[in-house]
Amino acid sequence: MPATSDNPANPKHAWAEIARASAPKRLPGERIGDYREIYACFDEETARSQASRCIQCPEPLCASACPLTNRIPEWLGLIAQGRFLEAAAISRLTSNLPEVCSRVCPQERLCEGSCILSSKTDPVAIGALERFVNEYAFWHGGVEVVQAPPNGYRVAVIGSGPGGLACADELAKLGYGVTVFESQPLPGGLLVNGIPAFKLEKSVISRRIDLLARRGVEFRLGVTIGHDKTLADLLRDFEAVFLGVGAQKPKSADVPGDQLTGVVAALPFLIQKNVDSPLMEFPPVDVTGKRVAVLGGGDTAMDCLRTAVRAGAQSAVCLYRRDLANMPGSRKEYANALEEGAEFQFLTNPVEIVGNAAGAVAAVRCVRMELGAADASGRRKPRPVPGSEFTVPADIVLVAYGFDPVPFPPGSDLAQVTVNDWGGIIVDQQQMTSVLGVFSGGDSVRGPSLVVHAVRDARKAANSIHQYLSVKS
Ligand SMILES: Cc1cc2nc3c(=O)[nH]c(=O)nc-3n(C[C@H](O)[C@H](O)[C@H](O)COP(=O)(O)OP(=O)(O)OC[C@H]3O[C@@H](n4cnc5c(N)ncnc54)[C@H](O)[C@@H]3O)c2cc1C
Ligand code: SF4
Incomplete structure (x- = not known):
C-alpha cells in the first residue's frame, strides 16, 4: 500500500x-x-x-x-x-x-x-x-464576517489595491471605521486592473471586497484624492490616513520610434483584454493574426505575452536584455508562457522601433547583449556586443518596462508628502510619511514589487496607526 x-x-x-x-x-x-x-x-x-x-x-x-x-x-x-x-x-x-x-x-x-x-x-x-x-x-462558510465593536476612530485608506485592502481589513478588525477611496470605478487596484484573470480570477477579488464591505468597510469609488478631495479634507474627517496609491506610471520604451502606431503600453492592453467591462478611454488594440513583440522581462511582460496569445496573435515574442537566470519574472509563469506558445529572445536589447510608410510598427531593431560584472543589486550588467544588430519583424510592440509612482495631481496638497528622487513616498520605520498621521506602503513606497509586500507593509502600517491613535487618545 x-x-x-x-x-x-x-x-x-x-x-x-x-x-x-x-x-x-x-x-x-x-x-x-x-x-x-x-x-x-x-x-x-x-x-x-x-x-x-x-x-x-x-x-x-x-x-x-x-x-x-x-x-x-x-x-x-x-x-x-x-x-x-x-x-x-x-x-x-x-x-x-x-x-x-x-x-x-x-x-x-x-x-x-x-x-x-x-x-x-x-x-x-x-x-x-x-x-x-x-x-x-x-x-464551507469558515471565513467569519465578524464586525468588531466600533472604537470611535475613523481612518481613510486611499487606494484599493492589496495594500489598501489589507490595511482596511486590519483596522476594521480593531473596530476602526474605515473608508476606502478609490479613483477607479472597480476596486482591487492591480489585482483587478493589471494581473490577468488567467492568474487571478476577478471573482476572487470581488468576493474579498464583498467580505470587507460586510465587515463594515465603506468603499467610495471614482473618487481621486488630490482632485475630488484634498488631504486636508481627509485629515479633518478622519484621525489617520493610509496612502496605498501604488506605482502605475508606465516607463516608456525611450528609443527612436516609440511613438509609432502600434506601440502600446502594457497596462491598458492587459486591462482591455482581461477586465469584463473596462471603463477606460483607450483605443481598442487588435492583435489578431499579428506579430507581437513584448519589451521587458518582468511579470507584466509575461502577462502581455500570454494575453496576446489568447487574443489571437500570430506570434508573441519577448525581447529581454539579460538572460533567463537574471530575468525578474516568475519561473512558474515563464514556464506557463512557453507552454502556451510564447517565445523568448534573451540577451536582446531593443534599440529602435522601425516604422513603415504609414507610420506603423514594422520591426524592432535589436542589439545582442553579453553579461558583464554584477552591479550593486547583484545582477550582472548587460553590455552590447559590437556589430551584432538585427531586426525582429513586428506589427505590435507592447512596452512592459515597469512603472514609477504617478506624481500627485498638480497643485494638490498631497505635495506636502515627501517623495524621493523617483517619486517613491518616503516613510519611517512605522510606515509614517513626512505628514503626521499619514502612513503609506506597497508600490507607492517600494516601486513596483509584489502583492505580498504590499500586504506586509499595510499590516505594519495598520499596526502603527493603531499605536499612533492609542497614544493620541
Ligand atoms: C501586469 C502586472 C502583473 C503583476 N503580477 C504579479 C504577480 O504575479 N505576483 C505579484 O505578487 N505581484 C504582481 N504584480 C505586482 C502587484 O500587482 C503590485 O505589487 C501590487 O498590486 C501593489 O499593490 P498596491 O496596493 O501598493 O498598489 P496598486 O495595486 O497599484 O493599487 C493602488 C490603487 O490606488 C488607486 N489610486 C491611486 N492614486 C489614487 C488617488 N489619488 N485617489 C484614489 N485612489 C488612487 C489606484 O487606482 C489603484 O487602484 C503585477 C503587476 C502588474 C502591473
Ligand atoms: S504568502 Fe508566504 S506562504 Fe503564501 S505563497 Fe506567498 S510566500 Fe508562500
Missing part, C-alpha cells in the same frame, strides 16, 4: 515516499481559448498527502522566507490531519489575502525556494496548499 497522510511508514519521511504534486493545470491548448484561471485546487486527499510531506522543521526556513512570516508548518500539519478549517484560521492570522498570495506569489523565490526539502528533493507545494485550504474555508 502506498504511504499516505493516514498511513505514513514514518511521518518524518513521508516526503521520501510521496512525490510532490502540482495543482491540476488545464492543458495549454484549452487554456489559450479563454482568460479563466489555469490552475484548479487539490482535492482533499491530495491536499492531506501533500501536506504530510512537511517534516515540521523546528526553525522553518519557509516561514522566514515568506514576507508575512506565515505559520506554514502549523497549517500544513493541520491539513495533513484533515483539520482544514483550523488550518485556514491560522493561515488568516498572518495574511489578509491568503487566497490571492497563494495564487500570485513567486513561491520559487519565497517560501518554497527555502523549503529544506529542496536540498534533497522537490519542496512542499506550499502555495497550492495555502490556496486549497483557504478556498475550502470559503466553500
Whole structure:
C-alpha cells in the first residue's frame, strides 16, 4: 500500500515516499481559448498527502522566507490531519489575502525556494496548499464576517489595491471605521486592473471586497484624492490616513520610434483584454493574426505575452536584455508562457522601433547583449556586443518596462508628502510619511514589487496607526 497522510511508514519521511504534486493545470491548448484561471485546487486527499510531506522543521526556513512570516508548518500539519478549517484560521492570522498570495506569489523565490526539502528533493507545494485550504474555508462558510465593536476612530485608506485592502481589513478588525477611496470605478487596484484573470480570477477579488464591505468597510469609488478631495479634507474627517496609491506610471520604451502606431503600453492592453467591462478611454488594440513583440522581462511582460496569445496573435515574442537566470519574472509563469506558445529572445536589447510608410510598427531593431560584472543589486550588467544588430519583424510592440509612482495631481496638497528622487513616498520605520498621521506602503513606497509586500507593509502600517491613535487618545 502506498504511504499516505493516514498511513505514513514514518511521518518524518513521508516526503521520501510521496512525490510532490502540482495543482491540476488545464492543458495549454484549452487554456489559450479563454482568460479563466489555469490552475484548479487539490482535492482533499491530495491536499492531506501533500501536506504530510512537511517534516515540521523546528526553525522553518519557509516561514522566514515568506514576507508575512506565515505559520506554514502549523497549517500544513493541520491539513495533513484533515483539520482544514483550523488550518485556514491560522493561515488568516498572518495574511489578509491568503487566497490571492497563494495564487500570485513567486513561491520559487519565497517560501518554497527555502523549503529544506529542496536540498534533497522537490519542496512542499506550499502555495497550492495555502490556496486549497483557504478556498475550502470559503466553500464551507469558515471565513467569519465578524464586525468588531466600533472604537470611535475613523481612518481613510486611499487606494484599493492589496495594500489598501489589507490595511482596511486590519483596522476594521480593531473596530476602526474605515473608508476606502478609490479613483477607479472597480476596486482591487492591480489585482483587478493589471494581473490577468488567467492568474487571478476577478471573482476572487470581488468576493474579498464583498467580505470587507460586510465587515463594515465603506468603499467610495471614482473618487481621486488630490482632485475630488484634498488631504486636508481627509485629515479633518478622519484621525489617520493610509496612502496605498501604488506605482502605475508606465516607463516608456525611450528609443527612436516609440511613438509609432502600434506601440502600446502594457497596462491598458492587459486591462482591455482581461477586465469584463473596462471603463477606460483607450483605443481598442487588435492583435489578431499579428506579430507581437513584448519589451521587458518582468511579470507584466509575461502577462502581455500570454494575453496576446489568447487574443489571437500570430506570434508573441519577448525581447529581454539579460538572460533567463537574471530575468525578474516568475519561473512558474515563464514556464506557463512557453507552454502556451510564447517565445523568448534573451540577451536582446531593443534599440529602435522601425516604422513603415504609414507610420506603423514594422520591426524592432535589436542589439545582442553579453553579461558583464554584477552591479550593486547583484545582477550582472548587460553590455552590447559590437556589430551584432538585427531586426525582429513586428506589427505590435507592447512596452512592459515597469512603472514609477504617478506624481500627485498638480497643485494638490498631497505635495506636502515627501517623495524621493523617483517619486517613491518616503516613510519611517512605522510606515509614517513626512505628514503626521499619514502612513503609506506597497508600490507607492517600494516601486513596483509584489502583492505580498504590499500586504506586509499595510499590516505594519495598520499596526502603527493603531499605536499612533492609542497614544493620541
Ligand atoms: C501586469 C502586472 C502583473 C503583476 N503580477 C504579479 C504577480 O504575479 N505576483 C505579484 O505578487 N505581484 C504582481 N504584480 C505586482 C502587484 O500587482 C503590485 O505589487 C501590487 O498590486 C501593489 O499593490 P498596491 O496596493 O501598493 O498598489 P496598486 O495595486 O497599484 O493599487 C493602488 C490603487 O490606488 C488607486 N489610486 C491611486 N492614486 C489614487 C488617488 N489619488 N485617489 C484614489 N485612489 C488612487 C489606484 O487606482 C489603484 O487602484 C503585477 C503587476 C502588474 C502591473
Ligand atoms: S504568502 Fe506567498 S510566500 Fe508566504 S506562504 Fe503564501 S505563497 Fe508562500
